[in-house]
Amino acid sequence: MYSDLPVDQLATYRGTTSEPKDFDAFWEDTLDDARLYPLALKVTPYPATLRTVELYDVVFSGFGGELIRAWLRLPAQPLRTEGPIPGVVQFAGYGGGRGDAHENLFWASAGFAHLHMDSRGQGAGWSKGATPDGAGSAGPQGPGVMTRGILDPETYYYRRLFTDAVRAVQALRSLDSAEIGGPDGAADLRGVVDPDRVAVLGQSQGGSVALAAGAFCPEVAAVVAFVPYLADIPRAVSVTDAYPFREVCDFLAVHRGSTDRVMETLRYFDAIHLARRSAAPALFSVGLMDTITPPSTVYAAYNNYAGPKDLEVWPFNGHEAGGIEDELAALDFLQRQLGDG
Secondary structure, three states: OOOOOOHHHHHHOOOOOOOOOOOHHHHHHHHHHOOOOOOEEEEEEOOOOOOEEEEEEEEEEEEEOEEEEEEEEEHHHHHHOOOOOEEEEEEEOOOOOOOOOOOHHHHHHOOOOEEOOOOOOOEEOOOOOOOOOOOOOOOOEEEEEOOOOOOOOOHHHEEEEHHHHHHHHHHOOOOOOOOOOOOOOOOOOOOOEEEEEEEEEEEEEHHHHHHHHHHHOOOOOEEEEEEEOOOHHHHHHHHOOOOOOHHHHHHHOOHHHHHHHHHHHHHHHOHHHOOOOOOOOOOEEHHHHHHHOHHHHHHHHHOOOOEEEEEEEEOOOOOOOHHHHHHHHHHHHHHHHOOOO
């Protein structure tokens, strides 16, 4: 059922949250700190019996120099077109990780270099992960990561995850200089990926992480953000009872005096402010019966997006939005923006 704003109001809704005056300075300082650490990109061939896709285990330095894992999937060498191919960096939804190496073969099968980043401290909900959240955080938290370090922007979980995403884009664009692991180091990935044709993609939490990568990496060529989470957070926590937004409500129900501090922290990570800073062509989707990311919050991110954009609207779907139809729309969109080989 519909439980959010009427459709005619959604079309112009831009959200309720205001931007911190030091938003840009906060993120410039955060990303400057990350650059102090070498990327330390290492790519190791992963044993597989697949004929059409090559698999690689990837490690690179993320927030605080901590090692982040990812899978790299490439079209098998005989199937690659001549010259460098376009790339896609994908970010996982809430609770998930990079999964198994043999999962999610769609993008490599379509001719793209596909880097699937692990989400630090997640990966035990619906797909497995392999990266701890080693930086830790100050203060109490509820189950999940939505309230991890939420009393201060400096310690909040998404400061680390968004920084990891920026580094993941750098990793795929820097593949030529990667250290090749394995017993013989035989893999040669030089010239495989075109660094000027790298897109970012994700659904739900992954969609907001993609928006962050697009905002902080001007070299990103396209953004795909399906039902992006973390947009217009003050409204979201007041109009949905579903998790993960409910984690904030649960936290504040116990820490009754912390509302102002929590809401101030969340302003630095709201996807509305990220959307205003990205100029790359973008594709969004929304399910009008979504109770996890209320449609108004998705429209707020979309309506604030600064670059060329399009929105797939699914009137009778929830958080799954268009499912495979979204995937195919993203493939068509990225082939048009990046080429297919």
